[in-house]
Amino acid sequence: xxxxxxxxxxxxxxxxxxxxxxxxxxxxxxxxxxxxxxxxxxxxxxxxxxxxxxxxxxxxxxxxxxxxxxxxxxxxxxxxxxxxxxxxxxxxxxxxxxxxxxxxxxxxxxxxxxxxxxxxxxxxxxxxxxxxxxxxxxxxxxxxxxxxxxxxxxxxxxxxxxxxxxxxxxxxxxxxxxxxxxxxxxxxxxxxxx
Amino acid sequence: xxxxxxxxxxxxxxxxxxxxxxxxxxxxxxxxxxxxxxxxxxxxxxxxxxxxxxxxxxxxxxxxxxxxxxxxxxxxxxxxxxxxxxxxxxxxxxxxxxxxxxxxxxxxxxxxxxxxxxxxxxxxxxxxxxxxxxxxxxxxxxxxxxxxxxxxxxxxxxxxxxxxxxxxxxxxxxxxxxxxxxxxxxxxxxxxxxxxxxxxxxxxxxxxxxxxxxxxxxxxxxxxxxxxxxxxxxxxxxxxxxxxxxxxxxxxxxxxxxxxxxxxxxxxxxxxxxxxxxxxxxxxxxxxxxxxxxxxxxxxxxxxxxxxxxxxxxxxxxxxxxxxxxxxxxxxxxxxxxxxxxxxxxxxxxxxxxxxxxxxxxxxxxx
Numbered sequence: 009x010x011x012x013x014x015x016x017x018x019x020x021x022x023x024x025x026x027x028x029x030x031x032x033x034x035x036x037x038x039x040x041x042x043x044x045x046x047x048x049x050x051x052x053x054x055x056x057x058x059x060x061x062x063x064x065x066x067x068x069x070x071x072x073x074x075x076x077x078x079x080x081x082x083x084x085x086x087x088x089x090x091x092x093x094x095x096x097x098x099x100x101x102x103x104x105x106x107x108x109x110x111x112x113x114x115x116x117x118x119x120x121x122x123x124x125x126x127x128x129x130x131x132x133x134x135x136x137x138x139x140x141x142x143x144x145x146x147x148x149x150x151x152x153x154x155x156x157x158x159x160x161x162x163x164x165x166x167x168x169x170x171x172x173x174x175x176x177x178x179x180x181x182x183x184x185x186x187x188x189x190x191x192x193x194x195x196x197x198x199x200x201x202x
Numbered sequence: 203x204x205x206x207x208x209x210x211x212x213x214x215x216x217x218x219x220x221x222x223x224x225x226x227x228x229x230x231x232x233x234x235x236x237x238x239x240x241x242x243x244x245x246x247x248x249x250x251x252x253x254x255x256x257x258x259x260x261x262x263x264x265x266x267x268x269x270x271x272x273x274x275x276x277x278x279x280x281x282x283x284x285x286x287x288x289x290x291x292x293x294x295x296x297x298x299x300x301x302x303x304x305x306x307x308x309x310x311x312x313x314x315x316x317x318x319x320x321x322x323x324x325x326x327x328x329x330x331x332x333x334x335x336x337x338x339x340x341x342x343x344x345x346x347x348x349x350x351x352x353x354x355x356x357x358x359x360x361x362x363x364x365x366x367x368x369x370x371x372x373x374x375x376x377x378x379x380x381x382x383x384x385x386x387x388x389x390x391x392x393x394x395x396x397x398x399x400x401x402x403x404x405x406x407x408x409x410x411x412x413x414x415x416x417x418x419x420x421x422x423x424x425x426x427x428x429x430x431x432x433x434x435x436x437x438x439x440x441x442x443x444x445x446x447x448x449x450x451x452x453x454x455x456x457x458x459x460x461x462x463x464x465x466x467x468x469x470x471x472x473x474x475x476x477x478x479x480x481x482x483x484x485x486x487x488x489x490x491x492x493x494x495x496x497x498x499x500x501x502x503x504x505x506x507x508x509x510x511x512x513x514x515x516x517x518x519x520x521x522x523x524x525x526x527x528x529x530x531x532x533x534x535x536x537x538x539x540x541x542x543x544x545x546x547x548x549x550x551x552x553x554x555x556x557x558x559x560x561x562x563x564x565x566x567x568x569x
Contacts, residue, residue, distance in 0.1 A: 155369050157377040167547040
């Protein structure tokens with residue numbers, strides 16, 4: 009593993025962990041949300057600083073920081089999505105299943121689609137790439153994910169036409185998801201659906 | 203120069219090229235017949251017109267800078283048209299757009315696949331031949347030679363990746379491949395990297411380890427059909443395993459030529475046996491229609507480089523490859539002037555890229 013791959017792995021972990029954390033917080037009517045957010049921010053900051061120290065101050069470390077900003081936004085957005093599910097659905101297990109499924113679908117559908125992905129129109133592929141936290145984190149770190157050895161060998165998409173998202177696109181998209189989810193959570197909690 | 207003058211000159215080239223000095227002997231001797239040559243020039247002219255129509259005001263032909271550079275190189279090498287005319291007909295703008303991508307490290311790229319984009323950009327700048335681009339060309343070729351994997355990247359001579367080159371960038375999983383290497387070597391050759399540069403010998407090590415030739419390949423998987431795989435131990439042949447396939451093999455032939463390995467060398471003779479055993483212009487052997495236009499490009503450049511005008515196949519039949527390929531390419535051209543693959547893998551649904559590949563193949567046929 010290299011320092012460039014660390015945010016990508018963290019994004020992969022967040023796809024499952026962040027929505028679950030969000031559901032757990034919603035069940036507790038957001039008690040403990042502030043310490044959880046602080047802990048997440050601290051962990052990301054330590055990881056980012058470690059990366060910068062390992063890389064030295066360079067263009068590479070600058071890209072890594074952008075990647076961490078992307079991972080942070082994705083983490084908060086997915087947690088907020090989990091909180092929204094947890095505040096709307098009565099059963100926490102249903103909420104967890106719903107939010108984690110959405111996150112997994114966004115993250116991995118473009119990888120799992122196989123030959124189908126290669127036959128999709130380029131704009132659709134590009135949208136799916138923006139939706140994937142893993143691709144977004146990799147792209148922000150300037151890692152050419154689909155031309156890494158394994159994916160280039162097995163993914164038909166790697167041999168087709170696609171454009172990685174610009175660094176600000178996933179930030180904007182997940183930032184929007186964060187806002188919508190927070191608003192949805194606040195509304196649901198006010199209505200006392202729990 | 204007006205567009206109409208350019209069109210008039212292009213048509214003169216089409217009409218009079220078969221009568222020009224230096225014309226090869228008839229088709230039977232391994233050259234092009236006058237009729238095919240004339241058809242080919244007409245086809246090239248039509249392809250060039252299509253490409254020119256795609257050029258943006260900024261000089262690019264496609265959003266992908268690599269595709270754009272391949273198109274620029276194809277146009278700037280259009281046979282029979284004076285360079286000044288080519289430069290005025292969009293060549294200057296195309297080169298200026300490429301120059302803008304130059305990086306301080308010598309690479310010429312935007313963001314992704316820096317080795318590949320630098321290689322094709324260097325080729326375009328060489329084709330343009332402008333004195334002001336000489337420094338960039340030299341830096342570009344040095345960048346490519348520097349990125350051939352060696353001890354500098356912590357790769358030892360006994361490593362299977364030694365002497366290879368990959369797409370470049372922040373790739374966490376290093377790998378090199380024969381196609382990337384062919385592009386890099388072609389650019390280094392066209393940019394006149396000295397024959398005694400150590401990069402050539404290193405590249406030969408990788409070529410040997412990618413060839414199915416157990417006499418010279420120290421990897422355990424190697425068999426003896428003489429052809430090439432994508433990288434040591436991995437192939438894109440539709441039957442899997444480590445079977446050699448067309449585009450990798452012709453990339454191997456031409457890479458040996460770029461790396462100054464003589465035709466008489468046993469490694470080249472082994473791969474030429476594969477060429478004889480698998481001769482076809484109907485598909486990319488082992489891959490069908492996948493990447494067939496890159497196959498045509500390396501097929502033509504490789505056979506032209508090794509000076510093999512006639513191929514006698516495994517059944518003893520003689521093939522004038524220039525005539526065969528020219529007729530095939532002419533038959534595949536769309537009325538609008540472009541070529542495009544029915545299989546979209548490796549961007550071969552991109553008309554600009556495929557037209558540029560085809561024009562470069564045709565240019566090799568005419569040499």
